[in-house]
Amino acid sequence: SAAIEEPISPPVQVKYSQLLINGKFVDAASGKTFPTLDPRSGEVIAQVAEGDSEDVNRAVAAARKAFDEGPWPRMTAYERSRILLRFADLIEKHNDEIAALETWDNGKPLEQAAQTEIPMLARLMRYYAGWADKIHGLVVPADGPHHVQVLHEPIGVAGQIIPWNFPLLMFAWKVGPALACGNTIVLKTAEQTPLSALYVSKLFLEAGLPEGVLNVISGFGPTAGAAVASHMDVDKLAFTGSTSTGKIVLELAARSNLKPVTLELGGKSPMIIMDDADIDQAVELAHFALFFNQGQCCCAGSRTFVHERVYDEFLEKAKARALKRVVGDPFRKGVEQGPQIDEEQFSKILHYIKSGVEDGATLVTGGTQAGTKGYYIQPTIFADVQDGMKIAQEEIFGPVQSILKFKDLNEVIQRSNKTRYGLAAGVFTNNLQTANTLMRALRVGTVWINCFDVFDAAIPFGGYKMSGQGREKGIDSLKNYLQIKAVVTPLDNPAW
Ligand code: ADP
Numbered sequence: 001s002a003a004i005e006e007p008i009s010p011p012v013q014v015k016y017s018q019l020l021i022n023g024k025f026v027d028a029a030s031g032k033t034f035p036t037l038d039p040r041s042g043e044v045i046a047q048v049a050e051g052d053s054e055d056v057n058r059a060v061a062a063a064r065k066a067f068d069e070g071p072w073p074r075m076t077a078y079e080r081s082r083i084l085l086r087f088a089d090l091i092e093k094h095n096d097e098i099a100a101l102e103t104w105d106n107g108k109p110l111e112q113a114a115q116t117e118i119p120m121l122a123r124l125m126r127y128y129a130g131w132a133d134k135i136h137g138l139v140v141p142a143d144g145p146h147h148v149q150v151l152h153e154p155i156g157v158a159g160q161i162i163p164w165n166f167p168l169l170m171f172a173w174k175v176g177p178a179l180a181c182g183n184t185i186v187l188k189t190a191e192q193t194p195l196s197a198l199y200v201s202k203l204f205l206e207a208g209l210p211e212g213v214l215n216v217i218s219g220f221g222p223t224a225g226a227a228v229a230s231h232m233d234v235d236k237l238a239f240t241g242s243t244s245t246g247k248i249v250l251e252l253a254a255r256s257n258l259k260p261v262t263l264e265l266g267g268k269s270p271m272i273i274m275d276d277a278d279i280d281q282a283v284e285l286a287h288f289a290l291f292f293n294q295g296q297c298c299c300a301g302s303r304t305f306v307h308e309r310v311y312d313e314f315l316e317k318a319k320a321r322a323l324k325r326v327v328g329d330p331f332r333k334g335v336e337q338g339p340q341i342d343e344e345q346f347s348k349i350l351h352y353i354k355s356g357v358e359d360g361a362t363l364v365t366g367g368t369q370a371g372t373k374g375y376y377i378q379p380t381i382f383a384d385v386q387d388g389m390k391i392a393q394e395e396i397f398g399p400v401q402s403i404l405k406f407k408d409l410n411e412v413i414q415r416s417n418k419t420r421y422g423l424a425a426g427v428f429t430n431n432l433q434t435a436n437t438l439m440r441a442l443r444v445g446t447v448w449i450n451c452f453d454v455f456d457a458a459i460p461f462g463g464y465k466m467s468g469q470g471r472e473k474g475i476d477s478l479k480n481y482l483q484i485k486a487v488v489t490p491l492d493n494p495a496w
Contacts, residue, residue: 004371007040008331012100014046016198019055019218022062023211025198029054034220036194039107039339040329040374048194051219056186056227059215063157063184064233066212073154073182077133084129084179086207088122091200095119098199100331102168105195107338107375108293109330120455121172121200124473127457128176135181135478142488151485154182156235158481159228159259161221161249162197163241164190164341165296165397171197173264173461173472174238175214181481186215186234188225192341194218221245230256238480240264240298242395243421243466262470262480264298264462266395267423270416271301271452272438274409275309277428281450283317286401289426289452291325291379294340295349295399298467299424301452303385303392304403305412311405315383318403319364322379327370339375340398346375349398356382356391361402387415395421409434413441422464426452445471 017033018025026049033047051059066072072080091098099114108117137151158178162170167189178185189197201216217224225245229237229252236259239249243265253259271289273282289301306314330338340346346369353367366380377399385392385402392402406412416425424446427438439447445462448454455461460474470480 004327004373004376005329005332007038007374008329010100010104010331012097012104014101014195016202017046017195018049018198019051019059020198020201020214020216021055021059022215023205028052028219029058034191036105036192037342038104038374039341042343042374045104046195048218051188051217052223053227055217055219056188056224056231059186059217060157060231060233062212063186063215066210067154067156067184070184070212071210072184072213077135077182080179080182081129081132083208084125084132084176087204087209088125088129090203090207091118091122091125094203098168098196101199102193102196103330103338105193106164106167107330107341109335109338111333111335112293117166117169121168124172124176124457128180131177131478132180135482145491147489147491149487151487153483153485155260155481155483156183157233158183158185158236158238159231159234160185160187161225161228161237161239161241162187162189164192165293165298167193167196168200170240171200173240173477177472177477178238178481179209179213181478183236183481184213186217186228188217188219188228191218191220225249226252229253232257234259236481237261238472242266246468260480262462262472263468264472265423265466265468266421267298267300267463267467268303268393268395268419268421269299269301269424269426269444270412270442271304271426272412272416272428273304273306273310273314274427274429274431274434275307276430276434277310277450278430279310279313279317282428283314283321285426285428285450285452287318287321287325290401291322291337291399292453294337294377296341296345296397297453299446299453300397301424301426302396302402303416304401305406305416306403308405308407315364315403318401319381322365322381322401325379327376327379337379337399340377342375345397346377349377349396349400352391352394352396352398353380353400356385356389356400356402359386359389359391361385361389361391364403366399387418393419409437413438417441417443420466423467424448
């Protein structure tokens with residue numbers, strides 16, 4: 001691992017730190033602010049307006065008005081589509097500045113933000129721009145002399161709560177389909193990463209988005225987040241975050257106005273390496289599947305199941321790869337891994353590492369902080385992990401790879417499925433029969449075969465079991481933001 005140097009000065013400044021309500025940046029009603037921190041050092045980047053229930057009320061009122069009276073749901077779908085396209089162009093134009101802001105607030109390598117996450121934001125907007133004027137209802141056959149139409153209408157004010165691991169990708173998954181369908185939005189960003197959403201929302205206004213259509217509230221979960229989830233005038237809730245918080249917001253939605261909820265939650269995804277796999281490729285992709293984004297992915301391949309015939313070779317190569325991983329300042333070129341998001345996650349991960357050792361797993365490499373400053377953690381590997389261990393059961397959300405040995409296909413299917421989660425799985429094999437069997441047997445929302453973390457805009461993403469409800473991206477995401485209305489009229493002349 002490269003030494004962790006004095007933090008490099010970020011090539012960007014914070015322009016927007018207030019709440020975005022009704023097309024204007026405003027202070028919180030309480031006047032309160034909170035600091036957002038640089039994960040490289042723990043130092044304050046900026047003070048950000050701290051929204052709470054009063055601000056959520058203001059934002060919902062603005063979104064309500066923009067929906068009930070504003071031009072947005074009434075303009076042509078083509079006009080909405082063009083605003084999304086103009087926004088995508090502006091994202092591309094400001095790619096480097098947005099990426100730098102994302103890296104500063106989140107700690108992810110700048111190259112990944114600039115080359116992957118921000119381009120994906122633009123790509124997703126263009127994908128949904130393409131849908132905007134292709135969303136339409138049906139005329140269905142009737143049993144009697146009736147003309148029957150089914151209208152697809154926007155659902156209204158969408159409340160959206162997002163996490164800190166991919167601030168702008170999560171923004172895109174939520175905002176894209178909601179706007180394409182003609183809804184208005186109150187978005188609550190994660191308290192760890194409020195900056196980039198404010199920046200891009202300003203670009204949305206520049207692209208022609210009418211005021212009140214997209215309102216952005218920075219603030220904390222139990223205050224601002226809970227106010228969105230329980231608001232009587234929010235018509236739909238979309239949440240991404242931990243399973244435990246998912247349960248809370250679902251309950252808040254039920255207790256208030258029964259708003260429909262989509263949830264994208266945690267995972268403990270298996271990565272299955274069969275003995276006929278290309279081992280070098282499997283090592284590299286299993287490494288990527290776990291360590292990508294500092295291990296902070298809901299779909300991280302966090303249980304690496306390796307067939308006993310290739311286990312020793314795999315382990316040796318996985319260790320060599322982890323030792324080669326470049327940890328360092330995320331603004332430095334060539335760095336693969338930056339710091340974890342904050343002190344809380346950092347301590348939690350070190351706690352899981354301790355529990356792995358105590359439970360008797362073999363610590364192969366890593367295991368401690370990297371450097372002495374900020375929230376960097378060494379790429380860590382455990383071997384001989386058993387299913388019952390905490391590190392094999394719970395979401396670590398950090399750079400800790402757990403390697404488990406298996407003997408045959410049926411065994412690995414059963415062990416893979418023995419979890420409350422069901423988000424994703426990776427399968428490595430060159431045998432078509434094995435691939436087909438695994439693909440059908442795994443109870444997960446995504447199966448990547450001989451690949452991992454492929455996130456095209458058209459691919460639906462979401463979880464089985466306690467990994468979530470509903471799907472995002474792709475055609476399925478539109479359903480989350482549409483209301484269905486049946487309209488029946490009598491026919492005077494049934495012959496026509
Ligand atoms: P993580 O552990 O990844 O931070 P959380 O599920 O706690 O995951 O956070 C995801 C999002 O949910 C954040 O925007 C956070 O502020 C919000 N959140 C946390 N607690 C609540 C809550 N009680 N009600 C509503 N939103 C919440």
